[in-house]
Amino acid sequence: MKRKLKSLILLVVLVVMVVTMAAPALAYVPYNTYNYNFYGETVGSPSGYVPEKVYLAQDLGIASIHNPNDIYVSDKDEVYMLDLGGENGRGRLCIFDKNFKLIKEFVSLTDIDGSKYTLNNPSGITVDKDGYIYICDTDNAAVLKLTKDGKIVMKYEQPGEDVFDDSYTYQPYKIVIGINGAAYVISKGCLDGILEFDVDGEFVRFFGAPRVQLSVADYIEIYWRRIYRSFGGAGVDSVFSTYVPTEFENLDIDDGGFIFTNVIATEDSTDEVSKLNFTGANTLSPTTKSTKKVSSSLSSNYGDLEIIPEFDNNFVDIVVDDDGFFSVLDTALSKIFEYDAEGNLIFEYGGAGQQVGTLSSASAMAKLGTKTLVTDRTLCGIVVYDLSDYGRTLHEAVVYYNKGLYSQAEPMWRDVLRYNSNSDIAHVGIGKVYYMNAMYSEAMNEFKLANDRENYSRAYELYRKQYIKDRFTLFMIIIVILIALIIVWRFFGEKIKQAVKSKKEGGNA
Amino acid sequence: MDKSFSFKGTINPLKLLNHPIDTVESLKEKKNGSIFSATILLALFTVSEIILDVAKGFIQNTSRVQDFNVIMVLARSLFMVLLFVVTNWGLCTLLDGEGRMIDIYISVCYCLTPLIISRIFETIMSNVLTADEYVFVDMIVVVLNIWFVCLVLFSLKTIHNYTLPKTIFNALVTIVGMAIVFFIIFLFVVLMQQLYIFFATIVTELMMR
Incomplete structure (x- = not known):
C-alpha cells in the first residue's frame, strides 16, 4: 500500500513537472546572434531580439502593400507607412x-488650394x-x-537655382524635423x-557632407591628370572621373538634436555612421571607441566585420531610440545592427530568408x-521584433551604466552574465562597480x-598602491x-x- | 690551436655596455671571446625573446597565449642572427673584409647583450608599471635597440677593417642578401612541397591500380 502511494506521488510530481516545464513555448529564432570580441572574432550569444509577428496586408486591414518605402513611429505611438499601393500605384500613406x-489610409491628399494632390x-x-506629417514626395520634387x-x-x-547645378534634379528622399522645427x-x-530648411520652408544651408575618400590609385590618377593638363591636353577632365x-x-534625430546619418557603404567599410552636431561635425569619432578595440580599423567598423566583397554593407536606414541606442539596417545581409550610444555593438539580429523573423529585401525600419518594425x-x-528577456536586461543595464549609475546597473549585469x-x-560594468568599491x-x-586594458591599468595602479601600503614595513x-x-x-x-686573496695565497703556501 | 675555439671566453660581455670600443677591439685582437660563450649569449637572446612573448604583462600584451607560436619567435630571433652571420660572411669575401665566419659569429652574438637586457627589462617592467608609466620603458628599449645596431656596425668595421661608409654599405647589402636568401629558402620549400605531392600522387596511383 505504502509503495503504491509513493509511486502515485512520484507520478503526480512527474506530471506536474512536465506540464509546467512545457508551458512557456519558446519562440523559434531563425537566426544566430553573435557579438565580436576584442580580436574581432565572432562569439555566440543569446538572441537580444526575437521575431514577434509578421504583419501582411490582410492583418493590417488594407487591400495590399506594394513597395513600402518608409515607416515611422510618432511620439504618440502611431505607425505611419508610405508605400506605392493604392489605386494608381504611385504613392499612399497609411496610419x-x-x-x-x-x-x-490616404490614397490622395488635399492640396493647399483645395484640389486633389497625388503623391x-x-x-x-x-x-x-x-x-x-512631413512627406518627401520624391518624383514630384516637393517636401509636403x-x-x-x-x-x-x-x-x-x-x-x-544658385544652389544646385543645372544638370541636377532635386529629389527629396528622407526627412527629419529638428528640435527647433x-x-x-x-x-x-x-x-x-x-x-x-527653416520653419517657413526657406532653404538655409547644406551641412555635414561626408568626407571624400581617395585610394592610392586615385592619387596616382590625380597626378597623371596634372601631367596631362600641363601638356595642354584639352578636355582631359572629361576623361577622368571626378572625386x-x-x-x-x-538620417534620424535623437532627443538632444543630434542627427544620426549613414551612407550605404564606404571604400574601407568603416565610418558609415556619423552623429552630426549642429555644426555638422561627426561626434561619433573613432577615438571615443578605439580604446576598447585591438586596432583602430576595427573600432569604427559598423555592420558585419567579415565582409564578402560582393556583399558589402548596404545600409539603408538608421534609427535612434529614446535610450540612445542606434540601429542600422543592412539590406545586403538583411540584418539589423544595434549599437549603444558609444558605438559598441549590442545586438545583431535578422538574416536573409523566408521564415518569420528573416528578411528578403528590407527597405526601412522604425x-x-x-x-x-522593419x-x-x-x-x-x-x-516586428521585440526584445527578449536577455535583451531587455542588457538594455536596462546599459542605460544605467551610461548615466553613470554603476551600482544600480550591477544586478542587471549579473543577470546578463547568467x-x-x-x-x-557586462564584465566592464561589473568591473567598474568593484573599482568604485575599492575592490581592485x-x-x-x-x-x-x-580585454579592457585601459580600465585594467587604472585599477592596477590603485591595486599596486594598496599592495605597497599594506607591506610598507x-x-x-x-x-x-x-x-x-x-x-x-x-x-x-x-x-x-x-683578506680573501691573502687567505688563498696562505692556503697555497 | 686558435683561441676562439677554446671553451671559455675571457671577457665579460657586460663590458660592451660601458667600454664598447675596447671590448670589440679586444675581441678581434686578443681573441677574448669564444664560440661557447657566444652560443650561450645567442641562446639567452632566444630565450629572452620567448619569455617576452609569453610573460609580458597584460596591459602591454594584446596577443593571447593560445596564439603563441615558438617557431615564429625562433624565426625572428635565432634564425635571423644566423642568417645575418652567414650572409655577412658570404659578402665580406666579395667586399675585401678580413673577418672569418667565427669572428663575425662571436662578435654579433656578443653584441646581442643590450638586446637581451632590453627584453628582460621589458618583461619585468610590463608586469609592474601601468599604461601611462610605460612610456619610459619604450624609450629605454628604443635606446638599447639603437645601441645594438651601433655595436654591430662598429664590430663589423673592426673585424673587416673597413671604413665607416663601407661598413654601412656592407650592412645594407647584407640585409638585401638576407632577403634574397630568404626568398631562395621559400622557393626551395615550395619546390619540395611540389616534389612531395608529385611522389605522393605516384604512390597513390600505384596503390590504387
Missing part, C-alpha cells in the same frame, strides 16, 4: 495605431511633436507638410550634404517602444575578462638592508677582497 489597427513615389516620412486629415498646409519648394532633408544624389563624397542614405519589399509586410558569460560590456583585484579580473626593511650592504661594500670592499 496605424500601436496594435497595427488601421486608423486612416508620386514618396520615400520619406516624419511627424513632428505637434502632429504635422500636412495635417493628420491629409490637408497640405505648406510645401518646401526646391531651393533656388527646422527640416533636414536628404536629396537623392546630392553630394553637398543634408539640406536644412565626390558619398551621398547620405538616411522603433515602437522596445519593438523594431518593412520588406519582397515580403510586402512589416516584420545569460551570456561572454558579454564584454576583483575589478582587474573583470577588466581582464573583457617589509619594503622599508629591504631598502634599508640594501643601503647598508652598499655602504659596507663601499667602505670595506677592498679590505674584504684583500
